Structure formats: structure tokens, C-alpha cells
Amino acid sequence: SMIFVSPDGERSMNTYLGISSELSSEDVPQDAAGKARIMFLEGYLFDKDKGKTAFMEAARKCREGGGRVGLSISDPFCVERHRDSFLSLIGNELDFVIGNQDEICALFETDDLEAAMAKTAAICPLVVCTRSSDGVTVLNDGVRIDVPVEAIVPVDATGAGDQFAAGFLFGMATGRSMEICARMGCVCAGEVIRHIGPRPETNVLHLLEEAGLA
Incomplete structure (x- = not known):
């Protein structure tokens, strides 16, 4: 990953996922997934069908074993490519989701962050939204927590x-x-x-x- 940082601290990234983009169910032992107490999935690896299948199978096995499964939305461009699949995954397979304000808004194609967070919380019990210098908002089973930074x-x-x-x-x-x-x-x-x-x-x-x- 080649990363170029501008004077304001923001960065542009040119990334090649390499062999990780070939992740499949064969790479995720079912017994390991079933024993996990917390599983955190990376949105960048959602580009190929076999990666999606590995996500779904691992998530279901973890939850069957009593674990909690969450997703890093990763990037608004990931959402643009996989919006329907992301929303289905968040709404049906996950216990929590973590994303920044741009990623949360991208899920519902809106600039209204409050509305986007509310819609995400309506389908997922725990939503964590980072808002840069505006802090962090956590929506946990209808309870909102705002943490300043x-x-x-x-x-x-x-x-x-x-x-x-x-x-x-x-x-x-x-x-x-x-x-x-x-x-x-x-x-x-x-x-x-x-x-x-x-x-x-x-x-x-x-x-x-x-x-x-x-």
C-alpha cells in the first residue's frame, strides 16, 4: 500500500490486496469461527463472491457458538460497490457495525448523518460511528452515547x-x-x-x- 500524506494529515492510498483478495471458506476453519467470542470482518475483502461466502459462513458459525460478529465498513467506495450486500449482511448476520460518518451515510445514499445512523440502528443492535473531530456516536439498542475527542x-x-x-x-x-x-x-x-x-x-x-x- 503506497500512502501519500498531505500537510493537513489526510492521506491518499494506492493499495493492492494481493492474495488476501482470494480469501475463501477454505481459509476459515469452522471450528475456529465457532469458538470465537468476537469476530470482526473487514469490508475490503468483500469484493469477490467466495469472500462474501466466507464472511457469511464464518459469521453464522460464530453466532451459533454464542459469539458476536461485527463489520468494519472500511470505505465509502466499498459501500458503492456492495451496498445491497452490505445492508443485507448488517441487517441479517451482524451484531455490530463500525464506520465513519462518510461510510454510514453511504449505506443509505444520504448526506444526513443523523438519518443514516438511525436507519443503520434500525437494522443492527450496535452502531459505532466515528465523526472525526466531532467525536464518536454509539447507538446501542436504542440508547445513544456521544463521546467527545x-x-x-x-x-x-x-x-x-x-x-x-x-x-x-x-x-x-x-x-x-x-x-x-x-x-x-x-x-x-x-x-x-x-x-x-x-x-x-x-x-x-x-x-x-x-x-x-x-
């Missing part, structure tokens, strides 16, 4: 969404409240946008401890 000009926004998801999922995996999960995600994303590169350069657990979250 420290507004800064990013050095490099690459990896912010992935790091937010990592923090949020860590909170879920350790039984934290939705508000704490969102705050953990914000701490993780806040670290990675302060330097070049998509991986943390600081011990994130220490940052969570300093914020009173770990």
Missing part, C-alpha cells in the same frame, strides 16, 4: 480507524461499558494520528491507564 490537526490519519476499532474491541472483549469502549478507541486513534505511520509508537496500555480506562 480532543480536536487536533493530525500528522497522518493513516490507521486511525483501525486503531479506534482495536481500542473499542479491546473494551468489548474485557466487558467494559459502551462509553468506555468508545473512549478506549479514541485514545488509540489519538495516538496514531500524532505521527507518520499506521502503528502505535507509544505503549497504548500506558495511555489507557493514564486516561483511567485500563
Whole structure:
């Protein structure tokens, strides 16, 4: 992935998925999927039919075993290519979805974020929407939680969404409240946008401890 970062911290990416685009059901052991407590699916791998099948089979096996399954919407362009399939997956196979404001709006072809979040929450019990400097909104079984963030000009926004998801999922995996999960995600994303590169350069657990979250 070649990433070009502009002075305002935003980036353009030229990515080749390589062999990962060939992911199929053969690559996802059913016993592993069935034992997973949390499964997080990556929207970028939804381009081929065998990838879609692998998603569906793994998600169903996980839920049959009592696990929770979620999706990273990944990119508005993914939504444009697979809107109907994404909406069907979110509405019928998933327990949660994480996306930024552009991705959530793209699901329903609207610029009205509030309406898009409400429509997403109507088909999925847990919706997490990151809104850049406007913070994070969580809609959990009809209960709305808004978590503010420290507004800064990013050095490099690459990896912010992935790091937010990592923090949020860590909170879920350790039984934290939705508000704490969102705050953990914000701490993780806040670290990675302060330097070049998509991986943390600081011990994130220490940052969570300093914020009173770990």
C-alpha cells in the first residue's frame, strides 16, 4: 500500500490486496469461527463472491457458538460497490457495525448523518460511528452515547480507524461499558494520528491507564 500524506494529515492510498483478495471458506476453519467470542470482518475483502461466502459462513458459525460478529465498513467506495450486500449482511448476520460518518451515510445514499445512523440502528443492535473531530456516536439498542475527542490537526490519519476499532474491541472483549469502549478507541486513534505511520509508537496500555480506562 503506497500512502501519500498531505500537510493537513489526510492521506491518499494506492493499495493492492494481493492474495488476501482470494480469501475463501477454505481459509476459515469452522471450528475456529465457532469458538470465537468476537469476530470482526473487514469490508475490503468483500469484493469477490467466495469472500462474501466466507464472511457469511464464518459469521453464522460464530453466532451459533454464542459469539458476536461485527463489520468494519472500511470505505465509502466499498459501500458503492456492495451496498445491497452490505445492508443485507448488517441487517441479517451482524451484531455490530463500525464506520465513519462518510461510510454510514453511504449505506443509505444520504448526506444526513443523523438519518443514516438511525436507519443503520434500525437494522443492527450496535452502531459505532466515528465523526472525526466531532467525536464518536454509539447507538446501542436504542440508547445513544456521544463521546467527545480532543480536536487536533493530525500528522497522518493513516490507521486511525483501525486503531479506534482495536481500542473499542479491546473494551468489548474485557466487558467494559459502551462509553468506555468508545473512549478506549479514541485514545488509540489519538495516538496514531500524532505521527507518520499506521502503528502505535507509544505503549497504548500506558495511555489507557493514564486516561483511567485500563
